[in-house]
Amino acid sequence: MHFSIQNILFLLVAVAGFGLFAWQVRKIQANILVGRDRDMSGNVNERLSKTLLVAFGQQKMFKRLTPAILHLIVYVGFIVINIEVIEILIDGLFGTHRVLQFLGPLYSALTGTNEILGALVIVAVAAFWWRRNVKGVRRFSGPEMRAWSKLDANVILYVEVILMAALFTMNAADLKLHQVEGRTLPGAFPISSLLTGIFPDNTTALEVLERIGWWAHIVGILLFLNYLPSSKHFHIIMAFPNVYYSRLVPQGQFSNVESITHEVKAMMDPSYEVPAPAVGPDGSAAAPTPFGAKDVDDLAWTNLLNAYSCTECGRCTSVCPANLTGKLLSPRKIIMDTRDRMEEKYNSPLIFNPNLYGKEAKHDTQEQLDAENHTLLRGYVTPEELWACTTCNACVEACPVNINPLESIVEMRRFLVLEESAAPNSLNVMFSNIENNGAPWAFSPSDRFNWADDLYVADKATTPLAG
Amino acid sequence: MADLAAKGETPEVLFWVGCAGAFDDRYKRVTRAFVRILEHVGVNYAVLGMEESCTGDPAKRAGNEFLFQMQAMQNITTLNGYGIKKVVTACPHCFNTIKNEYPALGGEYEVIHHSTFLQQLINEGKVKAEGGESFKGRRITFHDSCYLGRANNIYEAPRAVLEVLDADLLEMKRCKTNGLCCGAGGAQMWKEPEPGKKDINIERAEEALATLDGNADVLLNLQGVESTAPVLPAGSNRNGSVIAVACPFCMTMMADGVKNKERESDVQVFDLAELIASAEGLNA
Numbered sequence: 001m002h003f004s005i006q007n008i009l010f011l012l013v014a015v016a017g018f019g020l021f022a023w024q025v026r027k028i029q030a031n032i033l034v035g036r037d038r039d040m041s042g043n044v045n046e047r048l049s050k051t052l053l054v055a056f057g058q059q060k061m062f063k064r065l066t067p068a069i070l071h072l073i074v075y076v077g078f079i080v081i082n083i084e085v086i087e088i089l090i091d092g093l094f095g096t097h098r099v100l101q102f103l104g105p106l107y108s109a110l111t112g113t114n115e116i117l118g119a120l121v122i123v124a125v126a127a128f129w130w131r132r133n134v135k136g137v138r139r140f141s142g143p144e145m146r147a148w149s150k151l152d153a154n155v156i157l158y159v160e161v162i163l164m165a166a167l168f169t170m171n172a173a174d175l176k177l178h179q180v181e182g183r184t185l186p187g188a189f190p191i192s193s194l195l196t197g198i199f200p201d202n203t204t205a206l207e208v209l210e211r212i213g214w215w216a217h218i219v220g221i222l223l224f225l226n227y228l229p230s231s232k233h234f235h236i237i238m239a240f241p242n243v244y245y246s247r248l249v250p251q252g253q254f255s256n257v258e259s260i261t262h263e264v265k266a267m268m269d270p271s272y273e274v275p276a277p278a279v280g281p282d283g284s285a286a287a288p289t290p291f292g293a294k295d296v297d298d299l300a301w302t303n304l305l306n307a308y309s310c311t312e313c314g315r316c317t318s319v320c321p322a323n324l325t326g327k328l329l330s331p332r333k334i335i336m337d338t339r340d341r342m343e344e345k346y347n348s349p350l351i352f353n354p355n356l357y358g359k360e361a362k363h364d365t366q367e368q369l370d371a372e373n374h375t376l377l378r379g380y381v382t383p384e385e386l387w388a389c390t391t392c393n394a395c396v397e398a399c400p401v402n403i404n405p406l407e408s409i410v411e412m413r414r415f416l417v418l419e420e421s422a423a424p425n426s427l428n429v430m431f432s433n434i435e436n437n438g439a440p441w442a443f444s445p446s447d448r449f450n451w452a453d454d455l456y457v458a459d460k461a462t463t464p465l466a467g
Numbered sequence: 468m469a470d471l472a473a474k475g476e477t478p479e480v481l482f483w484v485g486c487a488g489a490f491d492d493r494y495k496r497v498t499r500a501f502v503r504i505l506e507h508v509g510v511n512y513a514v515l516g517m518e519e520s521c522t523g524d525p526a527k528r529a530g531n532e533f534l535f536q537m538q539a540m541q542n543i544t545t546l547n548g549y550g551i552k553k554v555v556t557a558c559p560h561c562f563n564t565i566k567n568e569y570p571a572l573g574g575e576y577e578v579i580h581h582s583t584f585l586q587q588l589i590n591e592g593k594v595k596a597e598g599g600e601s602f603k604g605r606r607i608t609f610h611d612s613c614y615l616g617r618a619n620n621i622y623e624a625p626r627a628v629l630e631v632l633d634a635d636l637l638e639m640k641r642c643k644t645n646g647l648c649c650g651a652g653g654a655q656m657w658k659e660p661e662p663g664k665k666d667i668n669i670e671r672a673e674e675a676l677a678t679l680d681g682n683a684d685v686l687l688n689l690q691g692v693e694s695t696a697p698v699l700p701a702g703s704n705r706n707g708s709v710i711a712v713a714c715p716f717c718m719t720m721m722a723d724g725v726k727n728k729e730r731e732s733d734v735q736v737f738d739l740a741e742l743i744a745s746a747e748g749l750n751a
Contacts, residue, residue, distance in 0.1 A: 249567065250563075250566075250567050250618060250619050251617055251618050251619075252563040252567055252617075252618025252619050253563070253568060253618075254527060254528070254568065256532075256571050256572060257536075260532050260533050261536060261571075261572065263533070264533070264536040265540070267537075268544075291533075292530065292532075321647055321648040321650060321667045321671075322661070322667070324647075324667075324670065325660075325663045325664055325665040325666065325667050325669075325670055326662075326663030326664030327660070327662070327663040384661055387661060388660070388661040388663075390613070390648045390650060390651070390652040390653040390667065391613075391653030392613035392653070393613055393617040394613070394617065394645075394646075394647075394648065397617050397644050397645075410528070410530060412530075413529060414530040414531075414532055415530075416530060417529060417530035417531045418530065418531070418532065418533060423529060423531070424658050426657055427529050427654060427657060427658055429657070430525060430526075430657035430658075431526060431529075431531055431534055434521045434523070434525070434526055434534060434538060435534060435537075438519075438521050438538075439486040439489070439520070439521050440486055440521060440656075440657055441486065441491075443486075443490045445517055445520070446517060447489075448484075448489045448490070448516060448517045448519060449489070449514075449516040449517055450489075450495075451484070451488070451495040451498050451499060452499075452514075452516075454499075455499050455502060455503075
């Protein structure tokens with residue numbers, strides 16, 4: 001152990017890094033909790049196995065093989081290389097050097113795996129960069145993929161390369177230092193041993209390089225950690241709770257609004273007692289909640305959790321039938337808008353605010369509204385987008401982390417219809433047909449059984465199946 | 468149903484016809500085909516007739532929760548009043564709503580889509596798809612309904628039903644969980660689409676036609692095995708290729724798409740029940 005001023009400095013850096021991160025997470029937690037209550041307790045086993053399969057196991061990523069393999073490399077690299085961070089933390093705090101070396105052969109396996117994964121991560125990141133910036137995979141563009149989203153995606157890739165480079169600098173310098181001094185370095189270094197040739201023979205220079213690599217790796221990780229809450233890369237944390245709290249019911253099952261159930265029951269049965277409205281902590285009646293969602297606080301907290309789990313990969317939008325055929329709707333935009341609006345209205349992030357960077361309008365049709373009406377609906381999401389949805393669940397099926405854009409879309413439609421009576425006119429016609437005739441078309445209910453009249457008469461000769 | 472109740476009887480299964488099944492001229496033929504199958508196998512069934520009302524599905528998807536619940540409560544009162552336990556329907560939208568959304572409002576039934584019902588009849592040997600029209604040498608592709616597939620995870624039943632037909636079955640590129648919507652769900656059926664490049668049903672019809680013509684990138688049969696179906700030259704007699712559907716909305720949208728492509732002379736859109744009734748010789 002060589003305890004020195006370095007260790008005190010490291011303690012300060014680590015406390016500041018983790019402390020700042022905790023502070024940011026608290027802000028995001030507060031943002032998510034502005035959403036409406038929804039009981040997601042219970043079904044622990046089913047939820048855990050889903051998390052294991054979808055989040056840990058990357059199950060839904062494998063709908064597209066190339067990105068799935070590239071992503072798997074970076075993901076496994078992230079997990080395995082972070083075991084090394086444990087060593088760095090102990091070394092940094094207590095002045096030890098490669099404290100885990102007592103593991104012997106296991107340590108060699110660990111460092112060896114780290115090095116190979118580190119190299120693979122660099123290759124995967126290069127491929128990702130190429131797909132994004134040269135090949136131009138279609139789903140990485142779109143009106144919601146604004147300057148910040150494009151920059152953010154590349155920053156993440158650059159940072160990952162820098163972190164890996166720091167790792168290799170640290171290992172290769174340490175290895176060379178040991179070689180020059182005629183000692184053996186515990187562990188296996190399949191990649192760094194190839195790099196020692198380009199390092200100097202001077203021991204002081206090697207010591208400095210090793211320290212630079214070491215500090216760059218850990219400080220880089222701490223900076224990156226604090227960048228996450230402002231970035232789509234936050235999904236590496238939020239994907240897990242998001243999958244855990246995803247819906248377990250059939251995708252076609254929409255929620256039944258409970259307050260409406262009470263009203264309808266009271267209408268049909270005058271003796272039905274509607275439960276008393278919720279009372280605030282001071283005994284006064286709480287403000288009535290609107291039907292559906294106009295702003296982020298009208299959505300359920302799970303919908304807001306969705307927004308912080310989104311990686312902006314665009315798989316939802318690329319399978320959306322409305323988007324595919326050129327309509328304005330993009331499920332990814334709905335989710336990204338939700339996050340932007342939360343951060344505009346409540347806690348804005350945090351270290352720096354992505355909303356302030358490149359604030360271009362996402363759609364020309366977006367409405368410019370006064371402060372009161374500048375809400376998620378209309379301020380960010382236009383009715384035209386919402387009405388284009390066929391509720392086909394393709395976006396829900398496609399999301400690798402079980403985000404449900406459809407739920408948010410339907411909640412906003414509910415607000416348009418029930419609070420603003422702002423449905424397209426043809427839908428209003430359909431509503432009144434159902435009300436008056438019990439069918440969405442203008443047919444008389446007395447004709448409902450007419451199909452049976454000619455069951456065995458007229459139809460006999462009229463169904464020629466042959467072409 | 469009222470007649471049956473007057474006699475103090477409860478049917479084994481209630482056939483929920485749905486608004487399209489009752490009013491849409493094209494889909495009435497599906498209703499009749501399914502009824503013929505029910506009678507052919509001797510199932511003890513009933514329909515509500517004029518007592519049936521819209522399930523409320525289009526209202527709910529469009530955001531009109533109030534209207535939906537009014538419809539739901541009314542229908543639940545009717546069904547519970549007759550002591551209905553088991554419901555079968557040819558409409559995936561009615562199926563989804565009654566199965567998933569009615570229980571929380573007091574309507575708990577065993578709800579079966581007609582594709583599953585037909586599969587059961589086939590498994591039990593009650594329907595053999597023999598003695599009627601032969602589909603030998605004809606191509607059939609199946610268009611998944613979102614409210615059957617993704618919404619309720621029913622992918623195999625309609626395919627199992629088609630497999631009893633002696634036909635060349637082809638799978639579209641976008642199928643099962645990746646299936647493409649016909650464009651009518653979520654109340655789109657009752658409004659003009661928002662402005663865009665293309666209508667969704669045209670996109671889907673093009674895909675179905677390419678598959679039937681053998682022009683798709685990969686041509687698989689329904690078991691996922693690569694098909695040997697050759698590319699058919701344009702204008703050649705396709706001998707009555709079929710786009711099979713299991714939903715009234717899909718039926719309308721796909722038929723419109725085929726018409727838009729001026730292919731209605733050689734490609735027809737049929738519901739599973741029609742195909743089975745025809746193969747079983749129940750149409751004449």
